[in-house]
Amino acid sequence: MAKFKHNSFLDTVDEVFTDAIKSGVLHLYAEDDQFTGRRIRIGNRDLFHFGTTGYLGLEQDPRLKRAAIDAIQKYGTQFPLSKSYVSFVLYRALEERLFEMYNNPIVVTKNSTLGHIGVIPCAVRDEDAVIIDHQAHWSMHNACQLLKPRGIPVELIRHNNLDMLEEKIKELRRKCDKIWYMADGIYSMYGDCAPIPELMELYKKYPQLHLYFDDVHGMSWVGKNGTGYVMDQLKTLPERVLLFGTLSKSFGASGAVLVTSNAEMHRRIKTFGGPLTFSAQLEPASVAAACASADIHLSDEIYRMQQELLDNILYFNTMLSRTDLPLLERNNCPVFYIGTGMPVTGYNFVNRLMNEGFFVNLGIYPGVPVKNTGVRLTISRHNQREEMKALVEAMVYHYPKALAETETTLNKVRRAFHMPVAEKSKDMAVVRKDMIVQYETSISAIDKAYWNQWMGKKSVFDWDGLNFLEQVFQNNEKPEHNWSFHYFIVRDKQANTLIVTFFCQARWKDDMLAPASVSRQLEEKRLQEPYYLTSSVLGMGSLFTEGDHCYINRDFPAWNDALRVLLDSVETLDDTLQTSMIVLRDFKPDEVLNEFFHNQGFIKVDMPESCILENMEWKTHDEYLSTLSARSRKHFKNDIKPYEQYFEVVCKQTADMEELRHFYALYENVRTRNFDLNTFTFPEKLFISMAQNPQWEFIALYLKEEYDPRPERKAVGVMFCYKNLEYTYVPSFIGMDYEYIQQYQIYRQLLYQTIVRAHALNFHKVDFGMTAAFEKKKVGATIIPKVAYVQPKDNFSFELISGMQNQLIGQVTPK
Structure with missing residues (x-):
């Protein structure tokens, strides 16, 4: 799940490298008057050199x-x-x-x-x-x-x-x-x-x-x-x-x-x-x-040099084998990688080793997955046994301190690299005794008034909305229609609320936010393999909801500690669920949060912009028009108002099975064409449940009889709308008949009629959600940039989809 734009990738790499540069572990300058290969001078410190790729030392011959x-x-x-x-x-x-x-x-x-x-x-x-x-x-x-x-x-x-x-x-x-x-x-x-x-x-x-x-x-x-x-x-x-x-x-x-x-x-x-x-x-x-x-x-001397290096490698391997350091690969190669997991732990560990007199390299994204940050060190013929022994001793001493200072554990690092987990007695966890985490698997276990105090008035995740979703997305036939819900509340000892959020485990299409051209290609493949390039994801919020899924009390002095406690709990859950990725989504761009999440092993990716209409204080049609820009008023007069005469607008609280199936077909018309947000279909059970739930209603557009040539009168457009605490009106998704969409401007008419309906019900705002921001802005919506933070187990799907995008861009279509 990522918006695979080349600029976004470059921006992410720039942010990762900038953090590493600030931490003093990247883009350094050597300061030596001369090199021997054994030492390197950086920052007025003479360091033993464990970062060279001149393994035989021939550059000094x-x-x-x-x-x-x-x-x-x-x-x-x-x-x-x-x-x-x-x-x-x-x-x-x-x-x-x-x-x-x-x-x-x-x-x-x-x-x-x-x-x-x-x-x-x-x-x-x-x-x-x-x-x-x-x-x-x-x-x-x-x-x-x-x-x-x-x-x-x-x-x-x-x-x-x-x-x-x-x-x-x-x-x-x-x-x-x-x-x-x-x-x-x-x-x-x-x-x-x-x-x-x-x-x-x-x-x-x-x-x-x-x-x-x-x-x-x-x-x-x-x-x-x-x-x-x-x-x-x-x-x-x-x-x-x-x-x-x-x-x-x-x-x-x-x-x-x-x-x-x-x-x-x-x-x-x-x-x-x-x-x-x-x-x-x-x-x-x-x-x-x-x-x-x-x-x-070409002389026998090369074999003597090879043996000298091998002796060093074997000695270093022997020293490491006596430690608990998470060495990823043990062989006779001169490259060694000690996992640290989170980037911030890697920064801390490298700086500690440099302060002790040892230069090593940091492995960071995109060379490795961001959660697989680690120390990459190399052995050469230049290295002597005394400094190799001293380096291992320094790592043994400083590694647990780096873990403790960055509030992570050896077990967490081992899990990140799919290594055997150490004994619990060796798990150097930092327990936050001043914070309490409440974890639930159903909204019914949380007080309704309490949840709505922090998470009400937003999208479809007030208490009633989540209760509805829990009932819909369980006990279904297809795996993509079965979600597990996970609720987290972090409080301090005085019971002050610090964080409130929820996650869902669900199957996602890996190209959900990839360019439409990539998704079209993948959907051809999925005709034979329905679950090709799909993954189990633990995502903040749900695939049905959009908005601020995480309340963070930024007034609390140690809010970042509370957020770290949350991430620890989420990671523990993820280890149990064995998903391929954790996604924290729908955040507004925030440099402080961006640095925090990156240090915890997450990559920022762009999301489609969110669209919210908050100016609902107008009383008349003319007053509504006055809230729009001059260009939007012109758009309204040309592309919306003239077409209103063709429709009968019906707001339905319920519908029979025949009409529900028709609504479902209209929804599928849109979903199967909307490759900009490529998702699995929703189950038919969802629409039946909507018709039985007082929080939901359908805004249906029917062509007036004189304009509808069909013998059987059916809706040509429908908006599926949720009413959140009489405050926020949420048009969650849309269905349209594409035979009439252009002739009668159905999409634009549905946007406008949604505003009319929300105003008639005295709602304070309309949450139009993601995608089609250009059209929603024309009817008065405010466009809000959104980002997500993802932590994949590896980079494979990202790189595969990015490569597909580049291949499609590169293809030249003959004229």
Whole structure:
């Protein structure tokens, strides 16, 4: 559930990074006069360096330095000429060495990012398809965007999910020529590996399958001649496998290298590969340093270096195994990830470690799900055992303190990463003895007057409205029609009310607020798989209601503590319900709340604007018109008033089954077309219950007999309206006959007649809800921006739907 606009994504990333920058853990500057690799100076502090990707420490090797210096002295700082014309004099020597390392044809690229941009559009043909691991490096995902305007399918699968991969292969093999699967050899955040043996079984099973690996984090520290993790697993490079290695990071120089055993593929890519053709080539110093490093890789010395690094990794693993620190992946990779869960805990922990003299990196959104923030640290040959031991001791000491200061627990972190939960005695919870949480599963357990004091006069979630919804959304046949309700009230010891809210667990369509073009595509898929890309969600409010679902007493000095207590309770409930996402919704934009929710592991997403008409003090039609802007008055005179004469407006308190079924059909007409808010249908039981409940009524539009050619007179439009405490009139949703909608301006007429009816009943405001803000503004509604805060268990659905949107945007329709 997210409004997948590219700007929204960039805004969210900007907010996340800005918080991290404010916390002093991102966009730092090194201050050293010289580097040794073992230490780094930041903020006037000399820190032991546990953040490098130079795992073998070759960037400090005197032979690479001498080669680079000598090349600058001989050839200058750059060789300003495209490789398509002339390559720098040392390129041939480098290419020969790399060929000897891999025993396969190679192409040198400026870096792996530009390499992917050059190679992927060249290797993948128009008749091919791509499947990419959802945790594969951003550079590959970015390069695949170039395929979408060509109409090439780009499918996303969950991380290392081979069953899902095989399903996608089966789907695509009859439609496409080659099927490319793209993945990392070693994943840069968690340090886990691609399942190479299992992938090769699929490779043998499906001749169309081609594999494309980015192994830049597996380079040098493992494998024959330091050719990396993938080559160490494969031994020889099959013809249908493309491999990227790096000449930076562990290799110690700069640039990247593509390897292929397919001579024709090699020729085509080297001949013309986008930025491989038009971008500047590597600088003389980089080529010379890479040659010196390749010489080391081709000698037995590389195996001594690999063993020294492995000894450090094994020692560090041993030290960590004696602790309770939540290490995500334990293997022989130099990348380690200690989960912290919430971003604010990560900030606290990193700062504590830096204060103790250790530099580590923070893993944050979008590199990881926001609730999977953690400390990413790396081991290199530079590190000595004494500082590794000291780092582990510092983490053991400071980790529980970081948890306590940010009011979280080890168990909460472990649950966020789907790790075994620690014993309760080790769960360092901060108990708020000055606050009490009342939790109920039915509104009937809460005093009616009390609930309405805080949550009445809003949408359909006063006490009676919720009682109605509870009865409707239970004991239904379809899973999407059965909701569980959860009520939370937080009070202090003096019984002062601090927070009142409610949540529903329900099945949502993951594209509920995605662009209509994406939802249309998904609905085609759902004709065969009704629950494709749908999830169990614990959402504030309900899918039926809209508005301020959470009362927060901001006058209470520790309101943020009360909100934290609420989130703890919600998280505990979510662990029991096992949903895929928590959603806090319908908040007005608020910088303070935004920072608070982000620190607690939530991402802000845009929602459709809310529309409320609050000026109901007018007495006559002319007075109502005077409340509108000049443009809206013109709209009223042209598009609403002239059409009123065609209708008989009937306000119904009840209806028989035949008419209810007709109303339901009109509602479905609208719902199935409204892809801007893509939801499941409501059960027919809802409409029957409305007709039996005095709080509900139907505003029905009938064409007058002289304008209705049908033999049987039926409503052409209906508004389903809830009466909240004689204060707020709530047109919850609408139904229309699309055969007459344009000719008689049915939608606009229903909006106006709703206002007329609410005024006649002396209501103080009309809550028009979300969507169609432009039309509702014309009849006098105030437009209120709204945001939600979401906490998905992973980023897969977000990224999949975002990728679908980009693919649709990129497709060019021929004229």
